[in-house]
Amino acid sequence: MTRSARLLTLLIAVVLLGAVGTGAVLYAADRSGRRDQEQAGGPPVHPGIVTLKPTGRQLVVRNLAWGPHRDELATVPADRPDGPRTVSGEKCLRFHAAAGTGICLQAEHGALEDTYQAVVLDDRLHELHRFPAAGIPTRARVSPSGHLVAWTVFVSGDSYAGTDFSTRTAIVDTRDWRLEDNLETFALIMDGHPYRASDTNIWGVTFADDNRFYATVATGGQTYLVQGDLAARTLTTLHQNVECPSLSPDGTRIAYKKRVAGASPDAPWRLYVLDLATMTETATAEQRNIDDQALWADDHTLVYAMPGDYGSDLWTTPADGSGAPARLMTSAVAPAYLG
Amino acid sequence: MYLADSRQSKSRASTNEAVAPDTRPGRRAAAIPGTVLALGAVSLVTDVSSEMVSAVLPLYVVAALGLSPLGFGLLDGINNGVGALVRLLGGHLADRGGSRHKAVAAVGYGLSAVCKPLLLLVHTLPLISGVLAVDRTGKGLRTAPRDAMISLATAPEHRGRAFGVHRAMDTTGALLGPLLAFAILRLTVDGYDAVFAVSGCVAALGVLVLLLFVPGRVRESEPAVRPTLRDAVVLLRRPALRRLTLCAVLLGLTTVSDSFLYLLLQRELHLSAHLFPLLPLGTAAVFLLLAVPLGMLADTIGRRTLFLAGHGALLAGYGLVLTLHGPAVIPAVLLLHGTFYAATDGVLAAATAGTVPADQQGAGQALVGTGQALARFVCSLAFGALWSVWGGRTALAVTATGLAVAALTATALLRPDRSAPTDPTEDEVSAA
Known part of the structure; x- marks a missing residue:
């Protein structure tokens, strides 16, 4: 091959590959454009006023239904979850609220890469404070009093084809805006002894009160339920094989993801409930893989996200292992009960 | 194409010295050999492709697939071990026969290139890990023959600079990849498939530059004896x-x-x-x-x-x-x-x-x-x-x-x- 023949070959290849690449980008852009158009048969969506202190009991979710209000916070009456949604204009990847305080994890699209923000909102969804978050948002919780907020993000190692994921979990006191940036700096007490490791990961905070919380700690290939003490900056292990804990309103039980033996490696988790007094585990009737931090609708009922046609749907099942799971609403994720 | 005509055939006994092109008296040996620039370009383009994927993969796994990626890194240790063995194999295979460096490197780059479109098809963590492992195998295979080609194409007294140029081009690609990937994500609103498709096209371009512009033989003479595993x-x-x-x-x-x-x-x-x-x-x-x-x-x-x-x-x-x-x-x-x-x-x-x-x-x-x-x-x-x-x-x-x-x-x-x-x-x- 002569030099000019090689250059010509390269030129043709650049044009062809460029066309394929451009086609892929245009196709994807067109598809994302369709997502901005309202889906036929989807839930009715109306812009309106969303408040975190409503008069009646409401469910707030991140609305995933296609249309101009996709990804916005939306409320529905708690007793009519499949009814019309009131959307707020506020977009969040993850959200949780309690006692008039909201925590909204947002993405900010930059030129170099996405950056993430943890935004604390008041009951009218006005921004009170924002903190830079270290990575991709995955969990968010507000304490029952509305005073403390917590969030977990994923960060990834930057190695070649990096597959080395870890988490960062932060807690903020909204009364003085004191930030615990990384719970990995807390002292970990495992089976009564101080424990140190480079591979600790912490995620999925759930608050008991304005000091005590529960979370998952992973180290050495094992996960643990820990009880955290914010003032003492300690984490104490309580139980093994617990991920994404969620404390019941009466404070007696933890709903969580349990890695079960014999499950497929890409769907290893089932929804369980742990009684904190007796440390007995109860399997719920939900037989499918779950990958969410469950929410307690009341002391007897769990709500959680499952993959759905438009990203994810919300399902519900009794906490005592009885009954059967049922779909609560479609095209929604990150629920919280208000009022 | 760059192939120094000054190289003389050498018998095995006298090949104790890597070839030294461009060292004829009277000719300035300042130019960076075309082979080095071509290999640098291949690495640059390939790194754009692979870093595009690396940059969006966490986001893709968490945000698009909705998976929890913790424990995903557990395979890294195994991959490291396998990668090391593959690298030895790549180096050894490349030495067998005159033009194997390019062939082995092409297989390595090609293997990584086909992994990019494969990412469009797999949606579970074990399969994604598998594709990444194949990608790494390709990287392991190509590294030693590539460095061998850079050595062979460069006069001994300029090898430091030649490797410096190559590493600088390689790193440039690694820094550009994420920029391109996020530009596409902006343009398509979460079009991860578009990122993988473009990454595949870029990787294919890298293989093509290798095939077209890196000479098949950086050494002029066939060694009389093929090195065996024992020789290695x-x-x-x-x-x-x-x-x-x-x-x-x-x-x-x-x-x-x-x-x-x-x-x-x-x-x-x-x-x-x-x-x-x-x-x-x-x-x-x-x-x-x-x-x-x-x-x-x-x-x-x-x-x-x-x-x-x-x-x-x-x-x-x-x-x-x-x-x-x-x-x-x-x-x-x-x-x-x-x-x-x-x-x-x-x-x-x-x-x-x-x-x-x-x-x-x-x-x-x-x-x-x-x-x-x-x-x-x-x-x-x-x-x-x-x-x-x-x-x-x-x-x-x-x-x-x-x-x-x-x-x-x-x-x-x-x-x-x-x-x-x-x-x-x-x-x-x-x-x-």
């Missing part, structure tokens, strides 16, 4: 290569992995969590800027000298982390860390080239590179264990002490310069 092992009987491998392993055993170092920076120097993703960028930028100048410096003052000095910079970086406090120290640490890479990565390959005959460049590069990679992996395991027992700070202090001892030992090993260092290339082929 016997390579270690060469005192110069043995010393260099030993030093690379010793120093590798005390080189804390990037991820541990960044974790330490965050925890010990109290860097706020959201600035964490900037740390690798800092190291890469310094590496990019210094790779060529330090490569040229290596050609002047000696590669082994600079290789040792680079580890001195790393030791100084550890020292800063251990003695000073506050995030203000971090830029200085990253400057030293990037300098360490610029002074050691390509420079080690250039030093290796000088210690093995032309027909075993692939195996030689693979041997030293694999030794270093496995040593660093062992260091990671040990460092993690030390951290568990004594905490990160003490683990770093222990490693820094180890590095100082290893550097002193390496200095002694690499300085048996019986002759005055008049030959700046420090090639030790004559000692073999």
